[in-house]
Amino acid sequence: MIKMEDIIREGHPTLRLVAEEVPFPLSEEDLALGEKMQEFLKNSQDPEMAEKYGLRGGVGIAAPQLDASKRMIAIEVPSLDEDSDVPHISTVMYNPKIISHSVQQACIEEGEGCLSVDRHVPGYVIRHARITITYQDKNGETQKMRLKGYDAIVIQHEIDHLNGIMFYDHINKENPLYAPDGLQLLS
Known part of the structure; x- marks a missing residue:
């Protein structure tokens, strides 16, 4: 079972590496x-488990955060958008890629957090409002998903980890609350 002490923190060199593609068929190690x-x-979102093991709540985690430089992310996002095509995302994605994105940008009004960052970093983390991704599931089958709003932001945050990018790299250094025209603010 993964606990908070297994998650590496900002400053660790693995978080700045571009992760390696995951080969198929999956090894037992990668599947596990x-x-x-x-x-x-799931445990981090369960109040009893989170309290028992001191887990911070998370909706996504990337293998590099566990000091494994592999292109793997896990997502557990209950949809906040009633119109969403995807009511709940609960999956492990291998080799995910953003294949298209909107021109419109969006950000979470109160900012983003990260299991690898033990501090609040104020500012708008500007991302694409809508994305289309492809990834491989655990059987090696290619899947395609269209996402918008919060769901799209979560996936972009995790894919950034695979490319050595931290969420605060997207915050305008001179003006952390800079909002370009048309920015969609998600509360």
Whole structure:
């Protein structure tokens, strides 16, 4: 079971690496890692488990955060958008790629957090409002998903980890609350 002490923190060199593609068929190690990542997210969202093990709540985690430089992310996002095509995202994605995105930008009004960052970093983390991604599931099948709003932001945050990018890299250094024209603020 993954606990908070297993998650590396900002400043660790693995968080700045571009992660390696995951080969298929999956090794037992990669399959087990994906399952443990998914289990961590579910446990972190369960009030009893989170309290018992001191887990911070998370909706996504990337393998590099566990010091494994592999292109794997786990997502556990209850949809906040009633119109969403995807009512709940609960999956492990191998080799995810953003294949298209909107021109419109969005951000979470109160900012983003990260399991690898133990401090509040104020500012708008500007991302694409809508994205289309492809990824491989645990069987090696290619999947395609269209996402918008909060769901799209979560996926972009996790894919950034695979490319050595931290969420605060997107915050305008001179003006952290800079909002370009047309920015969609999500509360």
